[in-house]
Amino acid sequence: EAQVTQNPRYLITVTGKKLTVTCSQNMNHEYMSWYRQDPGLGLRQIYYSMNVEVTDKGDVPEGYKVSRKEKRNFPLILESPSPNQTSLYFCASSLFRRKEVGFGYGYTFGSGTRLTVV
Amino acid sequence: SQELEQSPQSLIVQEGKNLTINCTSSKTLYGLYWYKQKYGEGLIFLMMLQKGGEEKSHEKITAKLDEKKQQSSLHITASQPSHAGIYLCGADSRDQGAQKLVFGQGTRLTINP
Numbered sequence: 489e490a491q492v493t494q495n496p497r498y499l500i501t502v503t504g505k506k507l508t509v510t511c512s513q514n515m516n517h518e519y520m521s522w523y524r525q526d527p528g529l530g531l532r533q534i535y536y537s538m539n540v541e542v543t544d545k546g547d548v549p550e551g552y553k554v555s556r557k558e559k560r561n562f563p564l565i566l567e568s569p570s571p572n573q574t575s576l577y578f579c580a581s582s583l584f585r586r587k588e589v590g591f592g593y594g595y596t597f598g599s600g601t602r603l604t605v606v
Numbered sequence: 607s608q609e610l611e612q613s614p615q616s617l618i619v620q621e622g623k624n625l626t627i628n629c630t631s632s633k634t635l636y637g638l639y640w641y642k643q644k645y646g647e648g649l650i651f652l653m654m655l656q657k658g659g660e661e662k663s664h665e666k667i668t669a670k671l672d673e674k675k676q677q678s679s680l681h682i683t684a685s686q687p688s689h690a691g692i693y694l695c696g697a698d699s700r701d702q703g704a705q706k707l708v709f710g711q712g713t714r715l716t717i718n719p
Contacts, residue, residue: 521706521707528711529711530694530709530710530711530712531694531696531709533706533707533708536706546706576646578648578649580707582707594639594651594654595639595651595696595707596651597641597648597649597651598648599647599648600646600647600648602646
C-alpha cells in the first residue's frame with residue numbers, strides 16, 4: 489500500500505531533550521515536506537526536500553533540522569525542543585513537479601505526530 | 607507569498623441540508639486541493655482541480671475551480687454526520703521556483719442530527 493509513515497504518533501517530552509520524528513514513504517517520491525498545524529494558524533511548512541541531499545527552509549524552520557540521505561526517509565529533528573514547538577506535525581510526499589510536465593500529482597500525508605513539550 | 611482564505615471558518619448545518627465552503631487565493635491558482643481532516647487526525651485527500659472551470663464530484667461532494675476569480679468552492683449535498691470534520695483547501699505555490707503547498711485556515715463543519 490502506498491503510504492507515508494510517521495513515527496511516533498504521540499510524544500510527550502521535556503524541554504531541551506533532543507528528539508527525532510521519522511517519516512518514510514514507499515512511493516519513490518522525490519519531494520517531501522514537513523508541516524506543523526496549530527489552532528488558528530493552520531498548516532505551515534517547516535522544511536522541504538526536492539530530492540536526496542537537497543533540503544530548504546519553509547515558513548517556520550527555526551528550531552528544526554532535517555536530513556535527506558535516502559529518497560524514502562525525511563526525519564525531522566528537534567535539537568532542543570521548547571514548549572512553543574508543541575504541535576501536530578505532518579509529513580507529506582509528492583512527485584516533484586516540473587514546469588514541462590505540469591501539475592498533475594497529489595500530495596500524500598502521513599497520519600500525524602502529536603508532540604507535547606513540557 | 608500566496609495566501610488562501612476559506613469561508614466560513616465554521617459551519618453548523620442540519621443533517622440533510624446542502625452547504626458550500628469557499629476558498630479564495632491571493633494569487634493565480636495552478637493546482638487546488640481539497641482535504642478533509644477529522645479532529646486531530648491526518649489529512650484525507652478529496653479532490654484536485656487543475657484547470658479553470660474544472661468540476662469534480664465524489665459521492666455527494668462537488669468541487670469547482672474558478673480560475674479567473676482565483677477561487678474554488680466545495681459543495682456537499684444532503685449532508686450526513688460522516689461529513690463532519692475540518693475541510694482544508696491547499697494550493698500549489700510557485701514562489702521563486704520552489705514547490706510548496708499552502709493551506710487555508712480550514713472550515714470546521716458540524717452536522718446536527
